[in-house]
Amino acid sequence: MSEKTITLEIKRQTEQGGKSQFETFKIPYRENMNVISALMEIRRNPVDANGNETTAVSWEASCLEEVCGACSMVINGKPRQACSALIDQLEQPIRLEPMNTFPVVRDLVVDRRRMFDSLKRVKAWIPIDGTYDLGPGPRMPEPKRQWAYELSKCMTCGVCLQACPNVNSKSEFIGPAALSQVRLFNAHPTGEMHKAERLETIMDGDGGLTNCGNSQNCVQACPKGIPLTTSIAALNRDTTLQAFKNFFGSDQV
Amino acid sequence: MSTNREFFYRKLHSLLGVIPLGAFLVVHFMINYQAVNGPEAYNQAAGFMEKLPFLLVLEFVMIYIPILFHGIYGLYIAFQAKHNTSTYSYFRNWMFRLQRWTGVITIIFVAWHVWDTRIAKALGAEVNYDMVANIVANPIALTLYIISIIAASFHLANGLWSFAVTWGITVSPRSQVIATYVTMGIFLAMSFVGVRAILAFV
Structure with a gap:
């Protein structure tokens, strides 16, 4: 079986009002993943695509069934909920950005x-x-x-x-x-x-x-x-x- | 009662765009269109308007003051927007963007147009067929006139669409779609009248 991977480009920012930059991650593919489970995989092993250790990506989530709104982020250019964004339906590399209309607290976490x-x-x-x-x-x-x-x-x-x-x-x-x-x-x-x-x-x-x-x-x-x-x-x-x-x-x- | 007048200013901005400015633009285009029947017909029509009693009062109340308010407040509104048609390339979002672009084009054109015709008149020039013919004899001026006529036509037509939404006339999506067809028809009709008229001066 071939090693299928998922590539994610995530806009990182350590503090409110601070500078932001993209970091690329490659994680192993599993069936039926959503953006949340991909982010959990990065949290489990926070290593970027070049093998450098980094910090875990911050994000918010709660209900995981698209009724709470907490995990909203910009996915491949459009704002939507990460929980209902299925990896199999997304074009790769998957680009994750915070909703910049709001103050960005850290990484993908915004203050609504x-x-x-x-x-x-x-x-x-x-x-x-x-x-x-x-x-x-x-x-x-x-x-x-x-x-x-x-x-x-x-x-x-x-x-x-x-x-x-x-x-x-x-x-x-x-x-x-x-x-x-x-x-x-x-x-x-x-x-x-x-x-x-x-x-x-x-x-x-x-x-x-x-x-x-x-x-x-x-x-x-x-x-x-x-x-x-x-x-x-x-x-x-x-x-x-x-x-x-x-x-x-x-x-x- | 509130002391903040934003609601009033926005509603006034919307109203002035239709009455009197929209009505004025239609009348203006109709007079221009007389040029299609030759210089004589145009001079007669323009002369009729020039001979209206209380002309200066009419011009200030119906045209200059509304244009200044609608134009200046409109620029403030236009530059508040952060356009995002590259991410959201929906039809209405494009219309939103074009409404602001055509508004800016129109206000710049109007400033030049007033300078070239009304200020010139105040300084002693005579407003007639020859005056316009001399202006558009320059191909660059003619091109700018055509662009601005189309921009103003679009701004009025699409402005009628948003007027209907702003005042709560078209609420349902269906009525808004039909209003889109009607106002785009108005855009095409106004553009035809305006462009055909200016070409009659060439």
């Missing part, structure tokens, strides 16, 4: 804090706490629940922000992920009670909804197939109406 801050900013939750029992909320019709489920698949992985030409160091754009969550929580019968507040959040400050330039890369890149651009257009309609209500006045808060 801005995404979680955005979710807090837009209040991407259903407020149910009160000083008294609020009772059961209104029911959600089943077809609407199914529709909303598609939007709820977002795992805050950051792929849409990486793909967006308007998310970069020159712009404060909040990005598609958190915007689509505004649409999701505004559609919920209880969440709807805070609709105007969420809309005003994305109309306020720099980098809100209007920073979208409609390149529509996000909807192409999203690993969960979330209709991000439809969400943005729907929010454009909602915020337009909200702006008219705010200016001309309305009894519908």
